[in-house]
Amino acid sequence: xxxxxxxxxxxxxxxxxxxxxxxxxxxxxxxxxxxxxxxxxxxxxxxxxxxxxxxxxxxxxxxxxxxxxxxxxxxxxxxxxxxxxxxxxxxxxxxxxxxxxxxxxxxxxxxxxxxxxxxxxxxxxxxxxxxxxxxxxxxxxxxxxxxxxxxxxxxxxxxxxxxxxxxxxxxxxxxxxxxxxxxxxxxxxxxxxxxxxxxxxxxxxxxxxxxxxxxxxxxxxxxxxxxxxxxxxxxxxxxxxxxxxxxxxx
Numbered sequence: 001x002x003x004x005x006x007x008x009x010x011x012x013x014x015x016x017x018x019x020x021x022x023x024x025x026x027x028x029x030x031x032x033x034x035x036x037x038x039x040x041x042x043x044x045x046x047x048x049x050x051x052x053x054x055x056x057x058x059x060x061x062x063x064x065x066x067x068x069x070x071x072x073x074x075x076x077x078x079x080x081x082x083x084x085x086x087x088x089x090x091x092x093x094x095x096x097x098x099x100x101x102x103x104x105x106x107x108x109x110x111x112x113x114x115x116x117x118x119x120x121x122x123x124x125x126x127x128x129x130x131x132x133x134x135x136x137x138x139x140x141x142x143x144x145x146x147x148x149x150x151x152x153x154x155x156x157x158x159x160x161x162x163x164x165x166x167x168x169x170x171x172x173x174x175x176x177x178x179x180x181x182x183x184x185x186x187x188x189x190x191x192x193x194x195x196x197x198x199x200x201x202x203x204x205x206x207x208x209x210x211x212x213x214x215x216x217x218x219x220x221x222x223x224x225x226x227x228x229x230x231x232x233x234x235x236x237x238x239x240x241x242x243x244x245x246x247x248x249x250x
Contacts, residue, residue: 003059049128053077053168057113057131062098065109067136069173072143077132077168084162089130090114092162100155101133104146109136129168143171184226189219204233205248218242 041051055077067073080089093114101110111134115127137143146152189197194216201210209215218238222228227240238244 049079049166049168053128053132055113055115055127055129055132057115060094060112060114061110062102062112063107063110065136067109067174069175070139071108071173072137072140073172073174074135074137074143075132075170075172076135077129077170079164079166080130081162081164086115086117086130089162093131096158097155097162100151100158101135103151104135104155105149105151106137106142106146107135108138110134140171184228186223187228187231189223189228189231192220194220201236205250206236206246207249209236209244209246215244218244 043051045051080086093112098112101107101112104110112131113133114131115129135143135146137146192200197216197219198210201207201215218241219228219231219236222238222240222242225240227238229237229239231237234247236244236246
């Protein structure tokens with residue numbers, strides 16, 4: 001999940017790029033896009049919703065409970081039933097489903113994320129789902145208890161009139177990579193000379209970068225500006241002024 005204050009104001013847009021869907025634009029303009037292809041199945045085949053879930057939505061926190069890293073987060077990515085207008089779908093989801101879901105036993109936090117109507121128009125149908133819900137519980141046993149409760153059954157029965165039967169479901173624990181307290185890491189680059197950086201790159205197996213006369217200075221500059229995304233034995237990535245996304249040659 002990525003949060004942006006201005007979702008369509010993405011950097012480095014080429015001419016005419018404003019018409020491109022936000023997901024393509026997001027991955028096109030930063031190192032995450034290159035690495036994404038090494039991790040996720042985004043092959044050009046139909047249907048696509050069994051490969052990944054791309055949803056551009058707005059968050060609506062229903063129950064604003066405190067969360068901890070040990071809690072279980074059950075995420076349901078949903079599509080409206082064929083024939084339902086987006087506005088009718090979102091209205092019923094908010095006015096009828098929300099009160100039913102809020103009654104679930106053991107529910108600590110509940111978030112409903114509806115797809116952004118403007119995105120459906122601008123994205124030309126490229127989103128895989130119409131929205132998603134997040135249900136937070138103390139642990140998996142608490143989720144199971146809620147799942148087998150009469151309250152869940154009532155919610156599911158109403159859901160039959162609203163949701164397409166095929167859903168994407170993920171049950172796991174949340175790991176926050178970046179929040180409002182996040183500060184960029186320098187990975188020690190500001191304490192090294194260009195030659196020391198070159199030697200470290202060579203020792204780690206980044207032979208192409210080590211042979212690039214501009215790489216050490218750019219790494220230092222990126223670290224100074226908070227643009228050094230990661231630098232480990234397995235991956236180095238810069239974004240912003242200069243974009244590097246490299247793996248060691250071993």
